[in-house]
Amino acid sequence: MSQMLEMEQPAAKPAATAGESKQSRELFRALFHRSPIGTYIVQNGHFRLVNRQLAYILGYEEDELTGRPSLGYVLTEDRDIVRENAVRMLKGECAQGYEFRIITKQAKIKWVMETVAPVMYQRKRATLGSLIDVTERKLVEERLRQSTLEIQRSNAELEQFAYVISHDLQEPLRMVASYTQLLAKRYANQLDGDADEFISYAVDGAKRMQTLLHELLDYSRVGTRGKPFSLVNCEHVVDQAMANLKIAIEECGATVSYEVLPTVMGDEGQLVRLFQNLIGNAIKFRREEPPHVYISALRRQNVVTFSVKDNGIGIDPQHSQSVFEIFRRLHTKEEYPGTGMGLAICKKIVERHGGHISVQSQPGQGSTFHFTINMAGGEPA
Amino acid sequence: MISRPARRSADILVVDDNPGDVRLTVEALKDGEMQNSLHTASDGVEAIAFLRRKGRYGQAPRPDLILLDLDMPRMGGLQVLAEIKADGALKDIPVVILTGSQEIEDIVKTYDLHANCFVTKPIDLEQFVRMVKSVTRFWLTTLNRQRRTAN
Numbered sequence: 001m002s003q004m005l006e007m008e009q010p011a012a013k014p015a016a017t018a019g020e021s022k023q024s025r026e027l028f029r030a031l032f033h034r035s036p037i038g039t040y041i042v043q044n045g046h047f048r049l050v051n052r053q054l055a056y057i058l059g060y061e062e063d064e065l066t067g068r069p070s071l072g073y074v075l076t077e078d079r080d081i082v083r084e085n086a087v088r089m090l091k092g093e094c095a096q097g098y099e100f101r102i103i104t105k106q107a108k109i110k111w112v113m114e115t116v117a118p119v120m121y122q123r124k125r126a127t128l129g130s131l132i133d134v135t136e137r138k139l140v141e142e143r144l145r146q147s148t149l150e151i152q153r154s155n156a157e158l159e160q161f162a163y164v165i166s167h168d169l170q171e172p173l174r175m176v177a178s179y180t181q182l183l184a185k186r187y188a189n190q191l192d193g194d195a196d197e198f199i200s201y202a203v204d205g206a207k208r209m210q211t212l213l214h215e216l217l218d219y220s221r222v223g224t225r226g227k228p229f230s231l232v233n234c235e236h237v238v239d240q241a242m243a244n245l246k247i248a249i250e251e252c253g254a255t256v257s258y259e260v261l262p263t264v265m266g267d268e269g270q271l272v273r274l275f276q277n278l279i280g281n282a283i284k285f286r287r288e289e290p291p292h293v294y295i296s297a298l299r300r301q302n303v304v305t306f307s308v309k310d311n312g313i314g315i316d317p318q319h320s321q322s323v324f325e326i327f328r329r330l331h332t333k334e335e336y337p338g339t340g341m342g343l344a345i346c347k348k349i350v351e352r353h354g355g356h357i358s359v360q361s362q363p364g365q366g367s368t369f370h371f372t373i374n375m376a377g378g379e380p381a
Numbered sequence: 382m383i384s385r386p387a388r389r390s391a392d393i394l395v396v397d398d399n400p401g402d403v404r405l406t407v408e409a410l411k412d413g414e415m416q417n418s419l420h421t422a423s424d425g426v427e428a429i430a431f432l433r434r435k436g437r438y439g440q441a442p443r444p445d446l447i448l449l450d451l452d453m454p455r456m457g458g459l460q461v462l463a464e465i466k467a468d469g470a471l472k473d474i475p476v477v478i479l480t481g482s483q484e485i486e487d488i489v490k491t492y493d494l495h496a497n498c499f500v501t502k503p504i505d506l507e508q509f510v511r512m513v514k515s516v517t518r519f520w521l522t523t524l525n526r527q528r529r530t531a532n
Contacts, residue, residue, distance in 0.1 A: 171481050173506060175401040181506035182408065210504050 038112075038131035041121050044068045048121060049240040049308060057112065057133050059104035075109060086116050090127065111138040155213065159223040177206035212327070215341040220325060222270065222348040229353075232268045234261035234306075238295060241276035245283065253289035254283050258295035262304055264373045270349045275308070277342045278369050282310035284336060287364075302375045305354070309368040315361040323359065346371070354360075390416045391521045393434070394444035396428040396461065397421070398453040406448065406479075409513035417517070420444065425456025429464055432471055432503060446507070446520050449485060449496075451480040466495045475520045479513075492520055513522075 038054030040047055047065050054172040054326060055062040058073055074082050078100035085098035097113040099210055104110060111134045119128045180202040188196060238258050241248065250257060256279055264271075275295070282293045294309045315330065322328050329340035343357075348370075350357040355372035393410070397403050403421050410417055420441070422428040428449070431438045447465070451458035458478065465471045475497040480487070488499050501514060503509045 095479070171399070172482065174502065175399070177504060178405055178506045178509060179401065182405075185506065380405075 024067050036045055038133075039128075040065075040070070040129050040131075041119070041126050042129060043121060043124060043126040044072065045069050047125065054131060057104075057110065057131065058102065059106050059108070061105050064105075071218060073102050082114070086114075086127070089116050090118050099138075111135045149317060155223075158252045159220050161218035162216060163224050166220060170210070170217075173206060173210055177203070177210055180206055200375060205314055211339055215339045216326075219341060219345055219348060222345060222352060227267045228350060231263055232266045232271055233263045234271070234297065237268065237271045238279075240272045241279055244272070244276050245280055248280065248283050252283055253287060253290040254286075254293065255290070256293040256295070259297070261295070261297050261306075262299060262375075263355075263363075264375055266353050267349075270352070274346050274366045274371070278308040281342060282308065282312055282367070284338075285309065285310075285312045285367075287313055289357045298304060299375070304373050304375060305370055306373065307368055307370050309366065311366040314363045314365050314367050315359060316363050317361065320359050320361065324357065390418055391498075391517075392418050392420060392442045393446045393517065394428065394431060395419060395421045396423075396425070396447065396453070396458070396508060397422050397450040399450070401439075402450070405506075405509060406513055409510040410517065418442075424453040425458065425461040428454070428461050432465065432468075446517060447474055447476045448479045448516075449476055450480060451482055451491070459494060462494045462496055477516050477520065479516075486507040 032049070033051050035051055038057045039051045040054050041049040043239055047068055047070050050062050051066045052062060055065055058065065071082065077187075081098065081100050085094070088094050089098075095115075095167045097115045099111060099113045101109050102112055112131050113134045114129055114131045116127050116129045119126050176282055180199060184199045184203055185195075187199075235258065238256075238261065242256055248254075254335075279293050283291050289311065292311050294307075296307050296309075298307075319330055324329065324343045326344040327340045328344070329336075329338065347357050350371045350373070354374035354376075357369065357371040359367055359369050361367035395403055395406050397406070406499070407419055410419060413441045420431065422431050428447075430436055431441050432444070435439050442494075449461060456481070462476055465474065465476060474497075477498040477500060478491045479500050479502060481502050483501050491499050497520065498516065500512060503512055520522045
C-alpha cells in the first residue's frame, strides 16, 4: 500500500518532503486500521501487520496475531486451496477472490473470502491480504440449495405418486366398468326399471372415472415421461398440431395462420401437444362465426414469447389464473365436453421448458394465450 | 382367396393373475363362432408348468395360442415370453400380450422378445369383446392356413 502511494509520485519531482511522508503514513494508518475489511501484511508466511477487523474476524487481539504463521488459522483441509489461489493471484492470473474456512480462537469455523496483492513492506517483498467474513452468505446459500433439492425431490415424488395412482387404479376400475357393462348388456330389461337406471349410473360413473384417471396419467407423464430437449422448428410443430386437428378445423371452417416462428430447444412431442391444445381450445370455444387463430412469436434475448390469439367466446379475467388448474372447467359438460385438463397440461409443458403461460381475454372478445420458451433449453432436471 | 378357418377346436392358454380378466376373456370367446377350449394359468410359473407339462399339467395340450398378461406375481409376462421364445419346442406358438399397460417401453420390450402381438386391454367392454375375438380369430386362422400349407 505505501509502495503504491510512492509510485504515484511523478518521477521528475524531488523526493517527498518529511511533511508529505508523514501525511501518507497517517493516511495509510487510518485506511488500514479503520477498514471494515480484515487487512494484513504477511511476510515469509507470518503476519507482520494486522488490522482490528482481521483480529475481530479471527477472534484474537491484534498483538496475539502479529508474528504468527498466517496459514495456522486456516482449516487444515483448506490450506492447499489458499496456497494455490494466493500464488495464482499474486502472479496476476486471476482477480476473483477465493473462499475458504478459518478457525477462530473460540474454535468456531467461519467462511471467508480473500484477495491478495504483492507489495513491498519495510523494503522486503510481502503480501497484502484482504479478507471478509462470508459465513452468513454461505449458510443462506446452503439452506437455499437444500430447500431447492427438497422441492425437486418432493416434486419428483408427487409426480411419481400421481403416476402410480392413476396407473394402478386403472386395473380395478376396469373391472368395475367391465362388469357393470356386462350386467347392463346381459340383464337389460330383465330386471325392473330402477335396476336398469342404477346400472346405467354405475356404468357412467366408472367410465367418467376412467377418463379422469387417463387424463391424470397423461398429466403426470409430462414430467415423468418427457424426452430430452433437441432443436425443434416451431413451424413444423404448428403444422403437426394442425394436421392432428384436421377434422375439427375443417368441420367448423376455422382458419389457423402463423407468422415466422423460431427454432427452439425443447421436447417436440410436448410442443406439438401444447399448440394442439391451444388451437383445439380456440376452435372448441368459438362463437357463431368461423374461428380464426393467429400464432406469432417475439424473441427477446434468450426468451421467445409465443402468442395464440383467437376470436372465440373469451374468458372472464377472474378465471385467468384458475383455467390452468387441473380438472378446472368453466362450462357444463352439456355446453362444452371435456375434463378440464387441457390447459393444465399446457402449463406443465411450458414450465418444463423453463417458461410461463398466461391468458389475456375479455368475455366475447376472444382470448390470447401467451407463453414463453427459454431458448437456452433451461430444463430444470 | 381367403379360406374359412377349419372347424377344429383350438386350445387357448390365458395367463393372467386377475380372475376378473380371465372371466371377461372367457365371456368374450363364449359366443364366438369358433369352438375353443380355454385353459388358464394364474401366473408365469404356472404357465411354464402348463407348457412343459409339469406336475398337475401332465396331460395338458399344446396351446395353439397364448394370451399373456405382463404384470403378474412370481413370474411376470416378460420372463414367460423370454422362456417360450428361447424354447425350440414352444417358440412357434403365437403369443399375444394382453395387458393393462400402455407403456411404450413395455411394448418395445415385448417385441424385442418376439411377441407376436401387443394389445392394451380396452376400457370399454364392447371393445374388449371385439378385441379378444378378432385377435384370436386372426391368429388361429393364420395358424390353420400355415398348417394346411405345411401339409
